[in-house]
Each structure stands twice: as structure tokens, then as C-alpha cells.
Amino acid sequence: MPAPLNCLKHRLAAGETVYGCWVGMADPYAAEMAATCGFDWLLIDGEHAPNDLRSTMAQLAVIEPSPSLPVVRLRDDDPARIKQALDAGAQSLLIPMIETAQQAEACVKATRYPPEGIRGVGSSLARASRFSAIPDYLTTANDQICLILQIESRAGLAALDDILALPGIDCVFIGPADLAADMGHLGNAGHPEVRAAVMDALARIAASGKAAGMLSTDDAFIADCVTAGARFVGVGIDVLAYVGALRARARQFLPG
Numbered sequence: 093m094p095a096p097l098n099c100l101k102h103r104l105a106a107g108e109t110v111y112g113c114w115v116g117m118a119d120p121y122a123a124e125m126a127a128t129c130g131f132d133w134l135l136i137d138g139e140h141a142p143n144d145l146r147s148t149m150a151q152l153a154v155i156e157p158s159p160s161l162p163v164v165r166l167r168d169d170d171p172a173r174i175k176q177a178l179d180a181g182a183q184s185l186l187i188p189m190i191e192t193a194q195q196a197e198a199c200v201k202a203t204r205y206p207p208e209g210i211r212g213v214g215s216s217l218a219r220a221s222r223f224s225a226i227p228d229y230l231t232t233a234n235d236q237i238c239l240i241l242q243i244e245s246r247a248g249l250a251a252l253d254d255i256l257a258l259p260g261i262d263c264v265f266i267g268p269a270d271l272a273a274d275m276g277h278l279g280n281a282g283h284p285e286v287r288a289a290v291m292d293a294l295a296r297i298a299a300s301g302k303a304a305g306m307l308s309t310d311d312a313f314i315a316d317c318v319t320a321g322a323r324f325v326g327v328g329i330d331v332l333a334y335v336g337a338l339r340a341r342a343r344q345f346l347p348g
Contacts, residue, residue, distance in 0.1 A: 094232035095220075098183045100133055100161040101238035104262055104303040104323065112163070113328040114307065115151065116141035123151040126330055127158035135163040135326065138177075139188050149180040149219065156181075163240070169195060171202035175211055178203065179218035184238035186265060186305075191247040193254035199241060200260035204234045208260075238262045240305060240324065244270035249293055256300040263324045264297045265305030266290050282313070294320040 103110055112133035115123050118141050126134055136143060136151045143151075148164055155162040165186040166173050177185060187199050201209035213230065215221040221229035239260060243249060244267030255264065268281040268290050277283040290306070297304035298321025306317045307326030314327055 093226050094228045095226060095236045096183065098236040098238050100163065100184050101236065101262055103132075104238070107323070109318065109323040109325060110161075111325050111327050112160070113330060114326055115155075116329060116331045117334070118142045118147050120147070120150040120154045122330065124154040124158075127155045127160050129160075131160050131328075133161040133163055133184075133324075135165055135186065137165050139165050139167045141331075145176055145180060148177065148182070152181050163238075165242075169199050169202070171198070171210065174199070174202040175214075178211065178233075178237070179214060179220050181219040183220075183236055184240065186240040186242055188242040188244065188267070189248075189270075190241045190243055190255065191245055192251050193258060196241055196251075196255045196261065197258055200239060200258065203237045203239055204260070205230060208234055240265050242267050242305075243293065244268075245274045246271075249289060252293060252296060256297060256302060261302060263303035263305045264293075265307075265324065266293045266297075268306070268308070281308075282310070287313075287316075291316065291320045294322050297321065298323070 110132035112131045112135060113126060114137055115126050115134050116137045134155055136148050138148055152162050163184040163186055164177050164182040165188060166177060169187050190196050203209060203211060205211045215229050216224045240263040241261055242265040243252060268286060272281040272283060272286045275286055277286055294304040294317055303323045304321045305324035306322045308314050309328060314325060318325060
């Protein structure tokens with residue numbers, strides 16, 4: 093019995109465009125609600141949302157039975173955190189702040205068991221192997237890891253071609269907010285210089301044969317990114333949707 097098939101990895105490899113939502117409420121009840129909404133994927137955010145390993149694992153558990161495919165964004169590229177997330181059952185990881193090919197290669201190795209990588213072997217007590225109920229987990233897990241690397245700086249863009257040349261990376265995701273800040277346009281991801289850099293990066297990623305990823309709540313920007321080649325497409329953020337709906341309701345009835 094092998095590791096579970098990673099449908100996100102296979103859909104991206106097949107050239108599909110998949111649409112998803114950021115899940116930042118750090119609560120399994122809220123994640124379960126999001127899992128009823130029909131997105132192709134849901135990303136549990138461990139970088140800017142107040143998630144820890146236990147809250148991440150609880151959200152994986154409620155998303156997994158749904159049609160939405162779970163992705164976990166870690167706070168950094170620490171191989172120990174990567175190992176823990178994989179053992180907790182995540183098969184699709186987004187690693188932020190990638191700036192060099194060496195860093196990207198280290199992320200690939202951290203997600204694979206030897207001899208392809210350095211992932212520590214502890215699956216017998218891990219949720220990933222269904223607590224040893226998957227006898228072939230160790231020999232099949234590598235093939236079902238979906239690795240998404242996030243580039244969000246000028247240094248990352250400068251290293252993009254070298255990163256794209258590496259095997260083991262399924263998707264390269266461009267983060268416009270941090271990129272805008274690094275380019276001197278803090279808070280203005282729509283600046284023409286930033287926009288041009290994003291579109292160029294998405295096109296280069298798509299041309300490499302890897303999936304290109306992005307996130308926005310601006311419909312026009314999303315459409316342009318898809319035209320440029322984006323296929324892992326974030327179109328919503330649960331926190332913003334929640335407060336946006338409540339604030340609109342409050343304005344309807346309350347003065348000021």
C-alpha cells in the first residue's frame with residue numbers, strides 16, 4: 093500500500109489551472125467551512141497566520157475529506173519544520189522567501205527521504221503513514237511530495253532561472269507584496285514596475301515547464317497573471333472575506 097496520491101501534484105503536472113484560497117483563521121472550524129466552498133485547494137498559512145504544528149494538523153484533518161486539496165505554507169525553510177509538517181500529513185508545501193538555487197535545492201532535499209534527500213525517518217509514529225497503516229510509505233512518499241517555492245525579492249528573481257533548472261520543484265510562486273517592498277514600493281503591489289516583474293517571472297516559470305503560482309484578490313490582476321502563465325492561482329483570503337462581509341453588514345445598519 094503506497095503513500096496517498098497527491099492530486100494537486102498530478103493536476104499541476106497535467107497542466108491544469110487550479111484555483112484556491114488562503115486559510116489564515118488558524119482554526120479547524122473555519123477551515124472546515126472553507127472546505128465546503130468548492131476551491132481546488134486551500135492553503136493553511138503558517139507564515140503570517142498564528143498557526144503552530146498542532147493547529148496545522150487539525151486543519152489538515154478537516155480539509156482532507158473534502159474536494160479541496162490542502163497546502164501548508166511554512167514560516168521558513170528550516171528542514172526540521174519541513175520534516176514535522178510532512179510527518180503531520182502535509183504532502184504539499186509552500187516555502188517562502190527563496191532567494192538562491194542553493195536554498196531551493198536544500199528545500200528539495202529536506203522533503204525527500206535518502207538517498208534523494210535528508211528527511212529524517214520517523215514515519216512509524218507519524219500521521220503521514222496513518223500511524224504505520226501504510227506499509228510502503230517510506231518507499232513511495234517522495235513521489236507524492238508537491239513542493240512550491242515562493243520567490244518574493246529581487247535576489248530571488250535574479251536566481252529564478254537557476255532555481256527553475258532544479259528537479260524536484262513542482263511550482264514557483266511569486267509573492268508580489270514582499271517583492272513590491274523590496275523594490276521600493278511598500279504597500280503598492282500594483283505599481284507598474286512590480287507588475288511588470290511579476291508578469292515576466294510568471295512567463296519565465298511557465299516556459300520552464302513548472303507551474304507558476306500567485307495570489308491576489310484583484311480580479312483584473314488575476315486575469316492578467318493567468319494570461320501570463322499562472323496555474324496555481326490564489327483568488328481569496330478567508331480573513332479578508334470574513335472581515336469584509338462583517339464590516340459591510342455593520343455599515344448597513346450603524347452610523348459612521
